[in-house]
Amino acid sequence: MGFEKDWNFDKIIDRSNTGSMKWEPSVLRVKFGKGRENLLPLWVADMDFLSPTVVRQAMEERLAHQIYGYTMIDAGYSEALISWYQRRHQWTIKKEWVLTSPGVVPATNYLIQRFSSPGDKVLIQTPVYYPFAQSIVSNGRLVLENPLKIVEGRYQMDFDDLAKKVADPRVKLAVLCSPHNPVGRVWTREELEKFGNICMENHVLVFADEIHCDLIMPGFKHICFQDISEKFAQHSIAVNAASKTFNLAGLHQSSLIIPNVNLRNEFSIYNETLGVGPRGSSTLFGAIATAAAYNGAEPWLDDLLLYIKDNFIHLKTSLEAQLPGVKVFDLEGTYLAWADFRSLGLSNQKNIQIIEEEAGVALDHGDWFGENGAGFERFNIACPRPLLKKAVTAVVAGFKKYL
Ligand SMILES: Cc1ncc(COP(=O)(O)O)c(C=O)c1O
Numbered sequence: 001m002g003f004e005k006d007w008n009f010d011k012i013i014d015r016s017n018t019g020s021m022k023w024e025p026s027v028l029r030v031k032f033g034k035g036r037e038n039l040l041p042l043w044v045a046d047m048d049f050l051s052p053t054v055v056r057q058a059m060e061e062r063l064a065h066q067i068y069g070y071t072m073i074d075a076g077y078s079e080a081l082i083s084w085y086q087r088r089h090q091w092t093i094k095k096e097w098v099l100t101s102p103g104v105v106p107a108t109n110y111l112i113q114r115f116s117s118p119g120d121k122v123l124i125q126t127p128v129y130y131p132f133a134q135s136i137v138s139n140g141r142l143v144l145e146n147p148l149k150i151v152e153g154r155y156q157m158d159f160d161d162l163a164k165k166v167a168d169p170r171v172k173l174a175v176l177c178s179p180h181n182p183v184g185r186v187w188t189r190e191e192l193e194k195f196g197n198i199c200m201e202n203h204v205l206v207f208a209d210e211i212h213c214d215l216i217m218p219g220f221k222h223i224c225f226q227d228i229s230e231k232f233a234q235h236s237i238a239v240n241a242a243s244k245t246f247n248l249a250g251l252h253q254s255s256l257i258i259p260n261v262n263l264r265n266e267f268s269i270y271n272e273t274l275g276v277g278p279r280g281s282s283t284l285f286g287a288i289a290t291a292a293a294y295n296g297a298e299p300w301l302d303d304l305l306l307y308i309k310d311n312f313i314h315l316k317t318s319l320e321a322q323l324p325g326v327k328v329f330d331l332e333g334t335y336l337a338w339a340d341f342r343s344l345g346l347s348n349q350k351n352i353q354i355i356e357e358e359a360g361v362a363l364d365h366g367d368w369f370g371e372n373g374a375g376f377e378r379f380n381i382a383c384p385r386p387l388l389k390k391a392v393t394a395v396v397a398g399f400k401k402y403l
Contacts, residue, residue: 047382058292126370179333253286358398
């Protein structure tokens, strides 16, 4: 069956007055400071593209019914999710494994609360998505870092350090960010096997955050952690969502995949204490949008990935050519590009000042992701190319004044 291409990723969409966290001046002021309300935002991870039309159509159809009472949404939602993972990732998920939550960050907090105790340690691989550390700390657990290392220009896991760290009996959970935000790695099967085996030998439950699993650049393949072996499936919990893939984050819908019946039951009982029913909470429109995207937006996604790849090439070639010494790490997955500014010889604070004050651009600063992120910057490249070009030109001009 053919499809009509009805999207244009080059088109700039005005997001003002939509409450967009990325663009809202009051949020920029809180996050970046007074006077920074009008920065060009390439920070928080949502896209400046319209979601696929099928998503809007499905929601409009349901909206028109005008009764939004308690709704059984499970069947269509999990069927769409199961079919998607089968088609895109060749992974067979059983319906009973799927529980829901209103987002991956809430799920992270619930898992920390249910599967560790105050004072326990939770391992993360820094530099990494900062709400992990925030969730660990705000729940009274301790952050244990297993820093990634850069080997020949590519981030790698440090397995020797991992083995030492998880030997501590206070480590109850290890967070796997796969693909990895912000370093853009799509972990190989071998890497995931090593990571999983070390965790399992030490009885550490793996929490696999696979929210970026559909944002994979040509030539790379995401391996679903739980699909690697029955042992991994039984000793882990995976969380995924269509929210990054199809730009649905405001709809607050994500899934927990828990193949182990005991873990699932424990989590279901915990869900009851949150007042959301044993299978977790879903939002009516979040579930409808997710199912519609999984069922009908594959061509949109395939095209999006090519656009992101071209955006990445623009960013990398422009920054590296015009600011010699800056290194943009190869993007294997996600739409978040990670750049190393350290060899320019300016301080982390100076880099930030140049980017915000001189260039007028909002980026996620590397030190937000952990101490080892200082001197790095994360560019959200999921925006129309004219916006990306404007931001890159401004960043280059800003730095040139000081070099
Ligand atoms: C690794 C990772 N996990 C979770 C999230 C956010 O998930 P949610 O919006 O479902 O809470 C993000 C958003 O950037 C992310 O990069």
